[in-house]
Structures are given as C-alpha cells and as structure tokens.
Amino acid sequence: MIVEVVGGTQERPEARVVDVDNLTALHLALGEVTDDEAAEVLERAGLGRFQDSDTVLLDVAALHAAAQPRATSEDWQAQWDVMIAKARSKGWLSEDGATVRVHVESAAGA
Template identity: 40%
Template sequence: MYLDIASDGLDLRQPENTRDLYASYYERLGPEQIQKVLVDNDAGELSEDRQHVMIPVAALRRLAAGKVPEGWDAEFDAMIEKARERGWLNEAGDAVQAHLERER
C-alpha cells in the first residue's frame, strides 16, 4: 500500500497490499506543501529528514475502509507488528514510518 500525496489531497492506493508501505508524490511539491496536505487530511507528518512520513495507524485504517477484502485487518495488524519489531513505529506505537518517494 502507498499513500499518494497530491496538492489537492491524498489517497491510499493498493491498500490490500500489506507487504509494503510507502508514501509518494508526482507533482513538484515542496516539504511545506507535503506537510500541509498530510496535516489537512489528518494523515501524519513529514519527518525532520524529509525522507519519511509518520502515518497514524488509525489514518491508514480510515483510508482503507471499504477498499479492502475480508481478513485484511489481521494482515494489517501483522504488518504493523513487523514495523514495531523493526523500530518503524513512533514511541507511542500509534504511527508508522513510511519512506517518501517522488514518482517520475
């Protein structure tokens, strides 16, 4: 799954794929614009290094609602547990780190 960030909002693409998580954008968005879209959509924040997005687990669930097959919750929980084991969750454990990529 990936968080598709655009100047007019965002969408969760391929939410059924719980083996991969990243954030991407196509447009020429600067860090301030990316941060604004994330905050305006209650979908996290840009990391200090500007190479990652911390996405609330609740936001991923919200954005995936109605787009995923039965049984997805268990697969999603397993993905979050793997992220926890690898140190990719924030200290509170309620947001997961996703690499930010500019698509060409």
Template identity: 40%
Template sequence: MRVVVDPSTVVVDEVDDLNRLAVLSHIDIEQSIARLVDAGLAAPSAGEQMDGPNVVWLDAAALRDRARRAPGTRAASWDNQWDGMIAFADQHGWMREGTHVRAHVDDDR
C-alpha cells in the same frame, strides 16, 4: 499500500498490498506533509519527526480508516494482514508511541 499526494488530493491506494507502505509525492516534501496533516493522516509535528530525508510518520489509525474506505476489494484476512504489517513495523522500530508508522516518501515530481 501507498499514499499518493499531489497538490489537491491525498489518496490511499493499493490497499490490499500490505507488504509495503510508502508515500508517493508529486509535490515537495514540506507540501506533502502539510497535505497529509490536512487529510488527517499525519500529526502537525510530522515534519519535526523526520528521521532523515524523505521520511514521514503517519497516523496508523487514520491510515487504517482511510484504507478501509478506499475503493477496491479487501481480502477476508485484511484486518489480520494490517495487524501483521503494523507488528512488523513495530519490531523494526518503525512505530512511534504505538500510534504512528514510519513511511518513506518517494519524490515523483
């Protein structure tokens, strides 16, 4: 799954690929975080929670809701796959407070 951020939109796509999670940014990281906050996918403190360059913490519940509404097909086992992705993230320390999941931001400017 990826979240694509450009100057005017934030789109969740590749929602059936739950083996990865990334943010693809067409703008600088500060603008990307602001766009993610505006879209309800990150908390206002997302920029303060950075774990190094090009990392952001996404609201897992909001991301799940956006992914469910995204166009495209959903496997019958999508909910189980989502839960598996979040459990994997948690096992690797990529969850914060059980509510936010760590995502790498790929700079595609």
C-alpha cells in the same frame, strides 16, 4: 499500501490512500508537489507529518480508517495486524503505536 500526495500546477494537491490490499509494503509517494505542499496536505488530511525530507510519520488510526473500508481481501485485518507487528519489530512504530515511520518516494511519472 501507498499514501500518495499528488497534484500539478493546475491542481490543488491531495492525499489519498491507494493499493490498500497490498499490506506487504507501505510508503509515501509524492507526485508533482513540493515538500511543503505535501506536508500541508498530509497534515490537513490528518494522515501524518514529515519528520524530514526522506521520512514521514503516518497516523496509524487515520491510515486504517482510510484504507479498511475500501479493502477487498477477506483477511485484510489480519494482514494489517501483521504489517503493524512487522513495523513494531523493525522499530518503525512509535512507542505508543500511534505513528509509523515510512520513507518517501517520488511518484512523478507513475
């Protein structure tokens, strides 16, 4: 699953959740946006916030709400639960389970 923040010089940046059936990986992909634009868009969308330039804290409930309605896999919820359990075991999930820490990648040219 990928959270993208995309936009260009002529576009208003937007956040979207894509590749929702791939629950083996999770990251934030930045298109042609600045870190400040990405941070604003993520917060405005309610999806998360930057921890630093390489790390974002995504809101687990908001991510689930954005992805689940578009999922096509019959066992999507079970796969989601496995992904969240893995994040917890790796120390990427906050203690209260509200946020998951993910890395930031460039989506430019993707």
